[in-house]
Amino acid sequence: xxxxxxxxxxxxxxxxxxxxxxxxxxxxxxxxxxxxxxxxxxxxxxxxxxxxxxxxxxxxxxxxxxxxxxxxxxxxxxxxxxxxxxxxxxxxxxxxxxxxxxxxxxxxxxxxxxxxxxxxxxxxxxxxxxxxxxxxxxxxxxxxxxxxxxxxxxxxxxxxxxxxxxxxxxxxxxxxxxxxxxxxxxxxxxxxxxxxxxxxxxxxxxxxxxxxxxxxxxxxxxxxxxxxxxxxxxxxxxxxxxxxxxxxxxxxxxxxxxxxxxxxxxxxxxxxxxxxxxxxxxxxxxxxxxxxxxxxxxxxxxxxxxxxxxxxxxxxxxxxxxxxxxxxxxxxxxxxxxxxxxxxxxxxxxxxxxxxxxxxxxxxxxxxxxxxxxxxxxxxxxxxxxxxxxxxxxxxxxxxxxxxxxxxxxxxxxxxxxxxxxxxxxxxxxxxxxxxxxxxxxxxxxxxxxxxxxxxxxxxxxxxxxxxxxxxxxxxxxxxxxxxxxxxxxxxxxxxxxxxxxxxxxxxxxxxxxxxxxxxxxxxxxxxxxxxxxxxxxxxxxxxxxxxxxxxxxxxxxxxxxxxxxxxxxxxxxxxxxxxxxxxxxxxxxxxxxxxxxxxxxxxxxxxxxxxxxxxxxxxxxxxxxxxxxxxxxxxxxxxxxxxxxxxxxxxxxxxxxxxxxxxxxxxxxxxxxxxxxxxxxxxxxxxxxxxxxxxxxxxxxxxxxxxxxxxxxxxxxxxxxxxxxxxxxxxxxxxxxxxxxxxxxxxxxxxxxxxxxxxxxxxxxxxxxxxxxxxxxxxxxxxxxxxxxxxxxxxxxxxxxxxxxxxxxxxxxxxxxxxxxxxxxxxxxxxxxxxxxxxxxxxx
DNA sequence: GAGCACTGC
Numbered sequence: 056x057x058x059x060x061x062x063x064x065x066x067x068x069x070x071x072x073x074x075x076x077x078x079x080x081x082x083x084x085x086x087x088x089x090x091x092x093x094x095x096x097x098x099x100x101x102x103x104x105x106x107x108x109x110x111x112x113x114x115x116x117x118x119x120x121x122x123x124x125x126x127x128x129x130x131x132x133x134x135x136x137x138x139x140x141x142x143x144x145x146x147x148x149x150x151x152x153x154x155x156x157x158x159x160x161x162x163x164x165x166x167x168x169x170x171x172x173x174x175x176x177x178x179x180x181x182x183x184x185x186x187x188x189x190x191x192x193x194x195x196x197x198x199x200x201x202x203x204x205x206x207x208x209x210x211x212x213x214x215x216x217x218x219x220x221x222x223x224x225x226x227x228x229x230x231x232x233x234x235x236x237x238x239x240x241x242x243x244x245x246x247x248x249x250x251x252x253x254x255x256x257x258x259x260x261x262x263x264x265x266x267x268x269x270x271x272x273x274x275x276x277x278x279x280x281x282x283x284x285x286x287x288x289x290x291x292x293x294x295x296x297x298x299x300x301x302x303x304x305x306x307x308x309x310x311x312x313x314x315x316x317x318x319x320x321x322x323x324x325x326x327x328x329x330x331x332x333x334x335x336x337x338x339x340x341x342x343x344x345x346x347x348x349x350x351x352x353x354x355x356x357x358x359x360x361x362x363x364x365x366x367x368x369x370x371x372x373x374x375x376x377x378x379x380x381x382x383x384x385x386x387x388x389x390x391x392x393x394x395x396x397x398x399x400x401x402x403x404x405x406x407x408x409x410x411x412x413x414x415x416x417x418x419x420x421x422x423x424x425x426x427x428x429x430x431x432x433x434x435x436x437x438x439x440x441x442x443x444x445x446x447x448x449x450x451x452x453x454x455x456x457x458x459x460x461x462x463x464x465x466x467x468x469x470x471x472x473x474x475x476x477x478x479x480x481x482x483x484x485x486x487x488x489x490x491x492x493x494x495x496x497x498x499x500x501x502x503x504x505x506x507x508x509x510x511x512x513x514x515x516x517x518x519x520x521x522x523x524x525x526x527x528x529x530x531x532x533x534x535x536x537x538x539x540x541x542x543x544x545x546x547x548x549x550x551x552x553x554x555x556x557x558x559x560x561x562x563x564x565x566x567x568x569x570x571x572x573x574x575x576x577x578x579x580x581x582x583x584x585x586x587x588x589x590x591x592x593x594x595x596x597x598x599x600x601x602x603x604x605x606x607x608x609x610x611x612x613x614x615x616x617x618x619x620x621x622x623x624x625x626x627x628x629x630x631x632x633x634x635x636x637x638x639x640x641x642x643x644x645x646x647x648x649x650x651x652x653x654x655x656x657x658x659x660x661x662x663x664x665x666x667x668x669x670x671x672x673x674x675x676x677x678x679x680x681x682x683x684x685x686x687x688x689x690x691x692x693x694x695x696x697x698x699x700x701x702x703x704x705x706x707x708x709x710x711x712x713x714x715x716x717x718x719x720x721x722x723x724x725x726x727x728x729x730x731x732x733x734x735x736x737x738x739x740x741x742x743x744x745x746x747x748x749x750x751x752x753x754x755x756x757x758x759x760x761x762x763x764x765x766x767x768x769x770x771x772x773x774x775x776x777x778x779x780x781x782x783x784x785x786x787x788x789x790x791x792x793x794x795x796x797x798x799x800x801x802x803x804x805x806x807x808x809x810x811x812x813x814x815x816x817x818x819x820x821x822x823x824x825x826x827x828x829x830x831x832x833x834x835x836x837x838x839x840x841x842x843x844x845x846x847x848x849x850x851x852x853x854x855x856x857x858x859x860x861x862x863x864x865x866x867x868x869x870x871x872x873x874x875x876x877x878x879x880x881x882x883x884x885x886x887x888x889x890x891x892x893x894x895x896x897x898x899x900x
Numbered sequence: 901g902a903g904c905a906c907t908g909c
Contacts, residue, residue, distance in 0.1 A: 116907065117907065161909080187907090284901060308905080308906095337907090356905070369905090512902095629903060631903090648903070650901085660903080
């Protein structure tokens with residue numbers, strides 16, 4: 056096909072006109088997949104002389120796309136890659152000074168801006184796939200805007216986006232022109248399931264797969280699932296289906312060995328069912344897909360700035376993301392997409408995913424901005440302002456690492472840290488390693504934590520054997536397991552077979568090697584001490600501590616993997632950690648995931664054992680000693696302890712001395728309130744009593760009853776607990792006296808009179824009244840008990856009418872009413888006719 | 901279910 060037939064050329068003159076004049080320097084280009092925007096826009100600008108003599112930089116979110124686009128454009132222009140058209144990604148630079156169109160990844164541009172913010176030689180910056188809203192893309196655009204407004208008014212900025220929602224962007228970039236182009240894809244017919252169900256996504260997907268196969272649909276299937284576990288369940292379920300005959304069913308996710316990924320993406324003799332994670336949403340294109348079945352779920356990374364914990368939880372995807380997934384069915388021919396959620400659910404989902412700037416740990420970009428004299432982060436032109444809490448969290452961490460002064464200005468250490476393209480924690484470890492004489496091993500460890508996990512984890516038994524080999528001998532850190540694995544891979548030249556045998560991801564190992572070399576290069580430039588000398592595991596472990604002292608964990612109960620973390624957090628150590636016998640360690644990874652059922656689990660991994668003396672040497676001012684009264688959960692008793700704390704984490708404690716009784720009551724009350732130590736005598740009647748008081752207070756304000764708030768309730772429980780030193784002392788303790796004492800005797804008599812526990816009925820039965828916070832109190836009464844009652848039942852001097860649940864002899868509700876007259880007149884005759892037949896032995900009047 | 905989506909310097 057002639058490239059000039061691509062849809063983007065329909066707007067060629069508009070693009071050129073938008074940027075032609077010297078004072079027109081911002082363009083938003085809205086063009087969907089298949090429009091040719093990524094390959095053609097830079098060429099259009101170059102060929103019309105918009106770039107003058109300067110360079111056009113095209114920003115891409117992914118390395119693979121960066122390389123392939125550059126190659127494509129070079130071919131189209133008949134030039135050698137690296138001359139007129141080139142690219143640069145991490146560790147791979149194919150361009151020269153004469154390169155006019157340069158494709159780069161987001162991190163490369165951010166580094167380039169950091170090196171020289173005047174961006175010499177660059178005339179146009181094109182931000183491609185900007186709707187993905189990656190962190191570095193957002194920051195680079197903000198910096199580019201600042202630079203254009205100050206140093207480089209001639210710099211032209213083009214933002215390309217595939218989605219129609221450009222409103223916020225237009226405002227941000229104003230004054231800017233917006234140009235829209237059509238795409239070239241086939242229509243995809245979208246179906247929803249009727250109603251959300253509790254069925255598992257794999258069962259739902261299998262049912263829909265069977266239905267669509269039965270309808271005679273042609274072509275291959277792509278099923279989206281949130282992760283490897285769900286993918287495996289889906290594959291099992293589909294394989295067991297009769298409809299799977301003639302299909303090859305394959306998983307696709309990032310952790311799969313490359314050969315298996317290629318197999319899923321490549322051609323196949325049979326029809327295919329590919330069950331995939333989000334890799335297939337943006338990063339990979341698969342030919343021949345005609346049907347998409349979408350679970351509507353994805354594992355989403357977020358950083359919780361309140362706890363300083365990374366979470367990876369299964370969430371519903373946005374509408375934009377589900378459209379992107381559906382689009383995968385329309386690349387080669389018209390397709391269809393089944394969404395495993397209801398249309399109602401769909402309408403309630405957010406339009407877009409939250410951008411990364413609102414979701415991720417900001418410490419690295421904050422340090423980058425501080426290095427560019429942006430001391431006031433709140434004044435930076437954010438497209439979307441991050442949460443204040445996330446900024447504060449980043450500033451605090453950077454201060455703790457010594458990179459910021461008073462949380463504001465970058466320090467010389469901070470500047471040196473920034474020369475290493477890693478998270479500031481690892482950069483700080485490298486500087487610590489310089490002093491300790493172990494830069495090489497720490498650089499390797501930093502390299503090992505970037506990107507994909509080095510060790511494959513999905514092969515069960517084989518994994519255990521592999522671990523045995525890798526964890527051979529004493530070790531104080533899980534980092535050393537990774538180091539051993541990498542050294543093995545390196546020694547074997549990353550040979551795939553050798554790597555696979557030990558469960559090592561060969562490609563990742565090779566990548567780690569390149570990163571390691573890069574870090575050593577930088578270390579050399581920064582004049583770090585690189586002399587090869589033997590460093591003990593302890594020396595290295597001390598450096599690791601300096602990157603993660605805020606993630607110190609202590610195990611008070613050696614029998615479990617549960618740990619207390621600094622800053623009132625808790626978690627569990629992963630079970631294959633080599634430090635599983637250690638009492639104290641730092642975790643380089645703290646991650647919250649979905650556990651069984653609805654439970655969340657905080658997993659601590661990549662742990663390094665810590666000795667208390669190291670902490671006293673490194674952080675002498677962070678130790679506190681105090682005596683405290685605490686609740687011991689194993690004996691359920693209150694004890695007095697002498698504690699030693701590191702910051703706010705109790706490292707050890709000794710029992711002894713007299714507990715403080717007020718403190719004891721407070722602690723016991725907390726156990727009661729949180730349900731761990733229930734009071735036998737605190738039953739429903741007590742809760743009803745409190746509700747009766749609170750309700751009556753509203754109905755008859757003239758009585759001047761006090762409100763019993765949640766805080767009062769806690770105070771009552773605390774009072775019950777007073778004087779006790781253990782659960783044994785309070786378990787059977789009477790509670791009524793204390794509860795009732797909250798009111799005077801007179802007030803108590805009002806409550807009994809106006810908000811009684813029971814309501815007397817004509818046949819001498821007393822119906823129990825149930826009070827509630829939101830709505831009128833109600834009783835339940837059988838028809839027979841209501842004979843002789845007409846109209847309404849009232850309490851509180853007639854201010855409140857009871858709701859009556861009229862019950863059949865089998866206690867099933869027949870009617871809910873506040874007025875029996877209507878019931879007797881309208882409904883009763885019919886009800887009676889029916890019930891009398893079923894319950895002839897009852898009295899019917 | 902034993903423990904985890906995807907990128908990027």
